[in-house]
Amino acid sequence: MLGLMQDWPLLCHRIIDHAATYHAERPVVTRSVEGPIVTTTYARIRERALKVAQRLEKDGIKAGDRVATMAWNTWRHLETWYGILGIGAVYHTVNPRLFPDQIVWIVNHAEDRMMIADLTFVPLLEKIAGRLPTIERYVILTDAAHMPKTTLKNAVAYEDWIAEVDGDFAWKSFDENTAAGMCYTSGTTGEPKGVLYSHRSNVLHAFMAALPDSKGIKSRDVVLPVVPFFHANGWSLAFSTPMVGAALIMPGPKLDGASIYELLNTYKVTFTAAVPTVWLMLLQDLEKTGADLPYLERVVIGGSACPRAMTKTFQDKYGVEVIHAWGMTEMSPLGSLCTMKPEYAALTGEARLDVQMKQGHPPFGVEMKITDDAGKTLPWDGKTFGRLKVRGPAVAKAYFKLDQDILDDDGFFDTGDVATIDPYGYMQVTDRSKDVIKSGGEWISSIDLENLAVGHPKVAEAAVIGVHHPKWDERPLLVIVLKKGEQASKEDILGFMQGRIAKWWMPDDVVFVDEIPHTATGKIQKTVLRDRFRDYRLPTAEAAE
Numbered sequence: 001m002l003g004l005m006q007d008w009p010l011l012c013h014r015i016i017d018h019a020a021t022y023h024a025e026r027p028v029v030t031r032s033v034e035g036p037i038v039t040t041t042y043a044r045i046r047e048r049a050l051k052v053a054q055r056l057e058k059d060g061i062k063a064g065d066r067v068a069t070m071a072w073n074t075w076r077h078l079e080t081w082y083g084i085l086g087i088g089a090v091y092h093t094v095n096p097r098l099f100p101d102q103i104v105w106i107v108n109h110a111e112d113r114m115m116i117a118d119l120t121f122v123p124l125l126e127k128i129a130g131r132l133p134t135i136e137r138y139v140i141l142t143d144a145a146h147m148p149k150t151t152l153k154n155a156v157a158y159e160d161w162i163a164e165v166d167g168d169f170a171w172k173s174f175d176e177n178t179a180a181g182m183c184y185t186s187g188t189t190g191e192p193k194g195v196l197y198s199h200r201s202n203v204l205h206a207f208m209a210a211l212p213d214s215k216g217i218k219s220r221d222v223v224l225p226v227v228p229f230f231h232a233n234g235w236s237l238a239f240s241t242p243m244v245g246a247a248l249i250m251p252g253p254k255l256d257g258a259s260i261y262e263l264l265n266t267y268k269v270t271f272t273a274a275v276p277t278v279w280l281m282l283l284q285d286l287e288k289t290g291a292d293l294p295y296l297e298r299v300v301i302g303g304s305a306c307p308r309a310m311t312k313t314f315q316d317k318y319g320v321e322v323i324h325a326w327g328m329t330e331m332s333p334l335g336s337l338c339t340m341k342p343e344y345a346a347l348t349g350e351a352r353l354d355v356q357m358k359q360g361h362p363p364f365g366v367e368m369k370i371t372d373d374a375g376k377t378l379p380w381d382g383k384t385f386g387r388l389k390v391r392g393p394a395v396a397k398a399y400f401k402l403d404q405d406i407l408d409d410d411g412f413f414d415t416g417d418v419a420t421i422d423p424y425g426y427m428q429v430t431d432r433s434k435d436v437i438k439s440g441g442e443w444i445s446s447i448d449l450e451n452l453a454v455g456h457p458k459v460a461e462a463a464v465i466g467v468h469h470p471k472w473d474e475r476p477l478l479v480i481v482l483k484k485g486e487q488a489s490k491e492d493i494l495g496f497m498q499g500r501i502a503k504w505w506m507p508d509d510v511v512f513v514d515e516i517p518h519t520a521t522g523k524i525q526k527t528v529l530r531d532r533f534r535d536y537r538l539p540t541a542e543a544a545e
């Protein structure tokens with residue numbers, strides 16, 4: 001017997017309808033690419049998104065067509081997402097920080113028909129446009145006054161483009177499983193892979209992301225998504241924020257510490273989210289200026305492991321609660337968040353920090369398990385590591401145009417991460433399966449060592465890789481970037497780590513470098529480091545030979 005409830009497909013554009021109806025005048029503020037701060041509202045965003053939809057149709061864009069965006073977080077970018085979604089076309093966020101050859105590969109693979117881009121990226125696009133045959137037109141997110149002379153095909157300023165229609169338009173309605181958005185994984189190995197979100201998965205994921213034990217956002221919050229919309233579906237902030245009707249503050253192109261601080265303070269931001277690198281810059285800036293964070297209540301930190309020292313500084317010095325989060329492009333992207341269940345709620349000080357180093361527990365809609373290499377499920381004792389596998393309605397079941405089964409027999413997707421799960425269901429990533437250091441048949445977690453090393457007051461960033469060792473197969477090499485103007489020796493660093501980890505986990509050597517390479521999504525590029533130190537001879541190697 002079927003239920004007797006209404007058929008109301010979970011379509012993304014219903015989110016902006018809701019925001020425009022019940023939170024119509026909530027401010028949406030952007031530091032524009034042109035410079036000035038621009039303020040609008042959810043009601044205006046919806047009106048203009050309808051124009052985008054109408055205008056796309058006029059350009060012949062149809063349901064299922066991919067429309068690329070290469071843009072910062074701005075009100076115009078948000079309008080284009082909802083406009084694209086509202087006719088059943090697919091927004092495809094392109095990460096401008098990728099190598100140009102990768103961008104060319106991705107746009108061609110997606111067969112994007114149109115490119116909607118910020119002024120910032122016009123020079124980059126002009127260089128590669130000749131290799132993007134599927135793009136029929138470039139829309140530049142600006143007005144006539146700022147529109148540059150450009151060689152880009154059929155280029156038009158966004159404001160002129162949408163001014164050509166009256167906005168008298170109605171969203172299309174279709175099946176909730178229709179494709180909505182697309183994002184390619186960074187692809188540290190092999191070609192990038194396209195993850196294709198549906199309307200249903202995005203809407204369900206927005207509910208999951210907003211829950212009290214997830215981001216816990218509400219209409220009284222002021223939300224600043226520092227994480228760009230082109231990273232992993234923008235961590236759902238373009239959906240979950242209007243869904244709850246919170247005010248939205250967007251940083252445009254300026255992600256440095258001082259610019260972010262200015263927005264946090266001026267607009268009394270209560271909630272923000274980004275990768276650790278961004279917060280490293282902000283905290284360094286605050287240390288210099290002696291400024292405070294009187295309004296900020298919560299910060300979500302994810303994308304890579306959040307260092308203990310960062311959590312401690314935010315909480316103890318600035319009174320801001322850190323929510324450590326884990327996820328991936330294939331998961332829309334949130335998989336778990338470290339908020340306190342009653343079992344841990346009473347913890348304080350270092351014991352609380354121990355829990356906060358974990359990536360947390362999944363919201364409803366994400367199921368997890370850890371297994372050994374043979375697929376056998378491992379215990380949730382907080383100690384046993386295994387391959388982390390997930391399933392749920394907002395987890396990928398296949399990649400775009402790749403005829404390859406990516407799920408196990410029970411429908412779980414292998415995340416490529418290695419993790420423990422504790423008896424209360426808190427997951428902790430111990431490594432990427434490719435990055436664990438295999439020493440004498442045992443595994444050493446590179447992330448644990450990195451977290452410990454960045455706790456040293458003079459260390460800005462740390463990376464640990466496995467280097468060949470004649471006896472143990474691999475041993476850890478610690479690569480360090482010191483804070484500006486600081487000096488430290490190998491002995492200082494190792495002395496600091498001693499006694500805080502098992503003896504056999506201690507790095508065999510420490511090297512100091514000016515910079516650690518990062519991927520386009522801000523993760524440490526271990527492949528590059530491994531190449532660089534491929535022939536590195538550990539001081540312990542000689543003794544073993």
Ligand code: AMP
Nearest residue numbers: 232302303304305325326327328329429
């Ligand atoms: P991406 O799809 O580019 O967002 O990358 C997803 C990967 O980033 C995950 O599989 C993890 O390896 C890593 N990651 C994300 N969040 C965290 C976190 N909080 N701690 C450690 N690794 C993380």
